[in-house]
Amino acid sequence: MEGVIGLVNxxxxxxTLLGDYGHDRSLPTLWDALPTIVVLGGQSSGKSSVLESxxxxxxxxxxxxxxxxxxxxLQLYKTEPGQQDYAQFLxxxxxxxxxxxxxxxxxxxxxxxVTGRTKQISPLPINLSIYSPNVVNLTLVDLPGLTxxxxxxxxxxxxxxxxxxxxxxxxxxxxxxxxxTPANQDVATxxxxxxxxxxxxxxxxxxxxxxxLDLMDKGTNALDVLEGRSYRLQxxxxxxxxxxxxxxxxxxxxxxxxxxxxxxxxTSPEYxxxxxxxxxxxxxxxxxxxxxxxxxxxxxxxxxLINTSNDELEAELNYLGRPLAIDAGxxxxxxxxxxxxxxxIFKEHLEGGRPGGDRIYGIFDYQLPAALRKLPLDRHLSLxxxxxxxxxxxxxxxxxxxxxxxYRRLIDGALNYFRGPAEASVDxxxxxxxxxxxxxxxETQELRRFPTLQAEIxxxxxxxxxxxxxxxxxxxxxxxxxxxxxxTADFFRKLPQEADKGSPTASTADRYTEGHxxxxxxxxxxxxxxxxxxLRNTIPKAVVYCQVREAKRCLLDHFYTQLGxxxxxxxxxxxxxxxVLMERRQKCSRRLELYKxxxxxxxxxxxxx
Numbered sequence: 001m002e003g004v005i006g007l008v009n010x011x012x013x014x015x016t017l018l019g020d021y022g023h024d025r026s027l028p029t030l031w032d033a034l035p036t037i038v039v040l041g042g043q044s045s046g047k048s049s050v051l052e053s054x055x056x057x058x059x060x061x062x063x064x065x066x067x068x069x070x071x072x073x074l075q076l077y078k079t080e081p082g083q084q085d086y087a088q089f090l091x092x093x094x095x096x097x098x099x100x101x102x103x104x105x106x107x108x109x110x111x112x113x114v115t116g117r118t119k120q121i122s123p124l125p126i127n128l129s130i131y132s133p134n135v136v137n138l139t140l141v142d143l144p145g146l147t148x149x150x151x152x153x154x155x156x157x158x159x160x161x162x163x164x165x166x167x168x169x170x171x172x173x174x175x176x177x178x179x180x181t182p183a184n185q186d187v188a189t190x191x192x193x194x195x196x197x198x199x200x201x202x203x204x205x206x207x208x209x210x211x212x213l214d215l216m217d218k219g220t221n222a223l224d225v226l227e228g229r230s231y232r233l234q235x236x237x238x239x240x241x242x243x244x245x246x247x248x249x250x251x252x253x254x255x256x257x258x259x260x261x262x263x264x265x266x267t268s269p270e271y272x273x274x275x276x277x278x279x280x281x282x283x284x285x286x287x288x289x290x291x292x293x294x295x296x297x298x299x300x301x302x303x304x305l306i307n308t309s310n311d312e313l314e315a316e317l318n319y320l321g322r323p324l325a326i327d328a329g330x331x332x333x334x335x336x337x338x339x340x341x342x343x344x345i346f347k348e349h350l351e352g353g354r355p356g357g358d359r360i361y362g363i364f365d366y367q368l369p370a371a372l373r374k375l376p377l378d379r380h381l382s383l384x385x386x387x388x389x390x391x392x393x394x395x396x397x398x399x400x401x402x403x404x405x406x407y408r409r410l411i412d413g414a415l416n417y418f419r420g421p422a423e424a425s426v427d428x429x430x431x432x433x434x435x436x437x438x439x440x441x442x443e444t445q446e447l448r449r450f451p452t453l454q455a456e457i458x459x460x461x462x463x464x465x466x467x468x469x470x471x472x473x474x475x476x477x478x479x480x481x482x483x484x485x486x487x488t489a490d491f492f493r494k495l496p497q498e499a500d501k502g503s504p505t506a507s508t509a510d511r512y513t514e515g516h517x518x519x520x521x522x523x524x525x526x527x528x529x530x531x532x533x534x535l536r537n538t539i540p541k542a543v544v545y546c547q548v549r550e551a552k553r554c555l556l557d558h559f560y561t562q563l564g565x566x567x568x569x570x571x572x573x574x575x576x577x578x579x580v581l582m583e584r585r586q587k588c589s590r591r592l593e594l595y596k597x598x599x600x601x602x603x604x605x606x607x608x609x
Contacts, residue, residue, distance in 0.1 A: 004295040005137040005288065007605045008034050009075040009129070011598045012139065013090055016073070016127050018594040019587065022168055023123045027591050028309035030598060033302050035294040036141055037287055038169045041180030042191035043145035046211035049242035050180055051142055053261070053280030054287075056134045056254040057085065059100040060142075061108045069115050071125040071165070072107065072142040076135040083133055090127035103128070121161055123168070136288040140178070143169060146191040163195070170199050174298055176291065177206040183213045183222045183239070187231050203233035207290070209283065210239045213271070214264060221270040226278075238286065239271060239278045299602070306599045313592040320585045321449050324575055331571040335453065335563065338446050339556055342457055346440040347552055354443075356436045360548060363428045364540040371421035372532050380414055381521040381528075383514065389413070390512060390520060403512075407524065408487070414528045415484045422476040422539050429543050430469040433551055437461045449581050453574045460559035465551060472546035476539050483531050491527055 015021060015031045022031045041047040048060045048067075055076065061067050087097040089106060097103050107126060114122045121144055144162045155161075170177055177200060179192035187193055187210075196206045208231070210222050224230040226237045241261040243252060258281060265275040276282070324334055349356040379385070390406030437458060441447060447454050566574075 003137055004292055004299070004605070005139060006077065007601060008295055009077075009139055010601055012073060012075070013127055014594050014597050016090055016125055018590040020591060020594055021071075021123060021125050024587070027587055028305075028312060028595075030302075030305065030309070030594060032172050033174060033298070033305050035174045035176065035291060035298055036169070036172070037139065037176045037178055037291055038166075039140055039142045039178045039180065040166065040170065040192045040196060041145055043147050045145065045180045045182050045190075045192065046240070046242050047142065047145060047180050050178075050209060050211060050240060050280070050283075051140065052254065053240065053242065053257065054135070054138070054140070054284045055130055056132065056258065057100045057103075057130070058248070058251065058254065059087070059103040059107075059130075061104050061111075062248070068142055068144045069119065069121045070111050071123065071169075073125045073127045074140045074142060075127070075129045076138045076140075077129060077131045078135055078137050079131050079133050081133045083131075085130070085132040085134070087131070088129045090129075119158070120155060121158060121165065123165060136284045138284060138288045138291060140287070141169065146195065166195065167199070170195070173205075174294070175205065176287075176294065178209060178287070179206050180209050180211060181225075182215075183210045183225075184215050184217070187225050193231060203235075206233050207235045207287070208233050208237040210237055211242050213239050214241045223270060226271070226274060235290070236277060238283045239265070239274070240280055240283065241265075299606075303599070303602060306595050306602070310592065310595050310599070313588050313595065317585065317588050317592065319445065320581060320588065321446055323585070326572070328567075328571055331575055332563070335571065335574060336560075338444070338450070338453060339457060339559070341446055342440055342444045343556060345443050346436060346461075346555065349436045349440060350548060350552055356432070356439060359432050360429055360544075363425055363432075364543075367428060368421055368425050368539060369536060371424060372418070372536060375417045375421070377414055377417065377525065377528060380417070381410065381525050383517055383521065386410065386517045386521045386524075387512065390517065403520065407492075407520065410520070410524050411487060411527060412484050414524065415480060415531060418480045418483075418532070418535055419477055422480055422535070423473055425539055425543055426469055426473045426476060426547070429472075429547050430465060433465050433468075433547065434462060437465065437555075449577045450575055451578050452576045456574060457556070457559065460562075461555050464555050464558060465547070468547045468550045471550075472543050475542045475546050479535065479538055479542060483535070487527075488530075491530065492523060495523055495526070 011030065012034055015034070020027075020029055020031045022029055039047055039051060048062060051074065052058055052060060055074070084098065085100075087100065087103045088094065089097070089110070091110060092106070097106065107128070110126055114124055125141070143166050146162060146166065147159055149159065169175055177192075177196045179190070179196045181187055181190040181192055193208070196203075200206050208225070210225055213222055216222065222239065226239050228237065241264045243257045247257060258279075261279050262275075262281075265271050265278045268275075271278060277286075324331065345354065348354040350360075351357060386406075389409050390403045393403060393405035393409050441454055441458055447457070
């Protein structure tokens with residue numbers, strides 16, 4: 001099997017390139033599952049010196065305040081003896097840095113590029129690979145040093161931001177904590193040990209490092225810590241001797257610094273018996289071996305996560321829709337397919353496949369009959385109004401046989417009331433159809449990507465519905481007008497005729513007897529009732545024919561006609577996606593690419609493909 005540390009290094013670089021570095025919790029993350037050694041310590045704890053001692057090179061920025069403001073993923077690769085040391089940054093491609101002073105400058109410049117020069121921090125990691133025959137295969141993540149106060153020029157919240165960033169790494173169960181504590185500080189007050197104790201109370205994931213052993217007061221030593229008596233961890237403590245500030249200022253070679261460190265432990269009366277497990281060289285080998293064992297143990301779980309996440313991301317991309325072609329013909333075809341998908345759902349609402357269409361039946365079965373029953377016909381055919389209308393219709397000369405003009409005027413007035421329920425039925429169906437259009441657009445999953453096309457389809461559909469409504473309204477009002485314009489004479493001829501008992505001379509004071517007027521009102525009421533029954537059946541037919549049938553048949557016909565006239569640029573505008581969905585798809589695509597790359601890498605390493 002290929003070196004598992006190198007395998008994880010490749011996956012980790014892919015994670016950084018494709019946006020997975022643990023900050024976006026809305027997507028599956030492989031970054032969190034990769035075993036990682038995180039260098040943890042307060043400012044001035046010696047973190048930078050520890051890293052440089054492990055690498056054997058002076059390459060990290062130094063200064064006051066918070067120098068490390070982005071995670072530094074440091075990947076070490078052991079090369080063949082005699083080869084020259086060099087470094088590569090992920091963000092600079094395959095450029096080799098042979099001068100490690102240039103590495104320091106590049107770290108500083110790349111940090112400032114993202115965070116600015118305002119001393120802010122960022123979770124976006126810097127990936128640095130160092131190739132040397134003097135290192136072991138190892139990956140470390142250096143984080144900003146824990147601090148209690150912000151220095152001048154830094155935002156007030158930076159202290160909490162740093163702690164949140166550190167916790168986002170060390171709370172992961174696959175994270176190994178390299179807790180750096182200076183020997184001239186009480187371990188009980190160590191920032192690194194304090195936060196490590198919170199996330200790893202049993203000390204199973206923590207490797208303690210005690211720095212600056214040579215700076216302890218005379219007559220004191222750190223044996224209680226190094227031998228696990230003052231603070232016990234599952235892994236033995238490792239003591240280091242860092243380069244002094246004077247050594248750093250004089251650019252003392254790391255080879256010399258390592259030799260001086262070995263001599264310190266070998267000749268020390270306090271630590272001589274521990275010399276074989278002290279020093280930066282021992283620490284590097286310990287970390288490499290431990291990281292390798294943790295990675296091997298986690299590989300099955302990582303593979304399982306990759307497979308599960310692949311399926312989740314594929315499903316979400318299918319839901320979001322794949323990217324569209326830029327060819328005008330393909331775009332036109334895509335738009336037509338989206339229109340057909342909307343139209344199919346709209347018809348399902350009308351035909352009962354989806355809810356909503358039944359509300360139209362409710363208008364005809366309940367709303368229209370109720371409106372007809374509420375018409376003020378009793379008032380219109382009251383004795384007083386019948387007398388008034390009949391009398392006025394006769395003019396100066398009383399009728400000879402029957403008050404026909406009075407009948408006609410009373411019937412016209414009564415039938416005029418039917419215009420209101422007829423129009424209300426049309427408007428009620430129009431309202432439901434509009435709602436079903438909006439609902440169908442929302443339920444057309446493929447359309448969610450394209451807000452501009454959504455709006456255009458909705459506008460075209462509503463415009464068509466308004467035309468159908470106008471046609472329907474004209475039709476139902478004509479039906480009412482037709483009932484007024486031609487009365488069914490046979491209806492009245494078949495009514496029982498009762499002679500007026502009053503003689504013409506007896507009614508000079510009052511042209512019509514009360515009984516005669518009541519018979520007129522009763523006859524007209526019967527006729528209007530017949531018309532009402534007719535309209536109750538024919539208005540729904542007209543509404544369905546003019547509105548519902550047309551909506552099913554040709555709702556988007558005008559839109560299709562206009563669509564055929566559009567040029568490619570306009571088609572592209574119609575397919576202008578919702579930026580939120582576009583960004584989500586891009587994220588999912590990049591994350592899916594990451595998982596596929598990781599799976600291929602792991603398959604190649606495990607099975608030698």
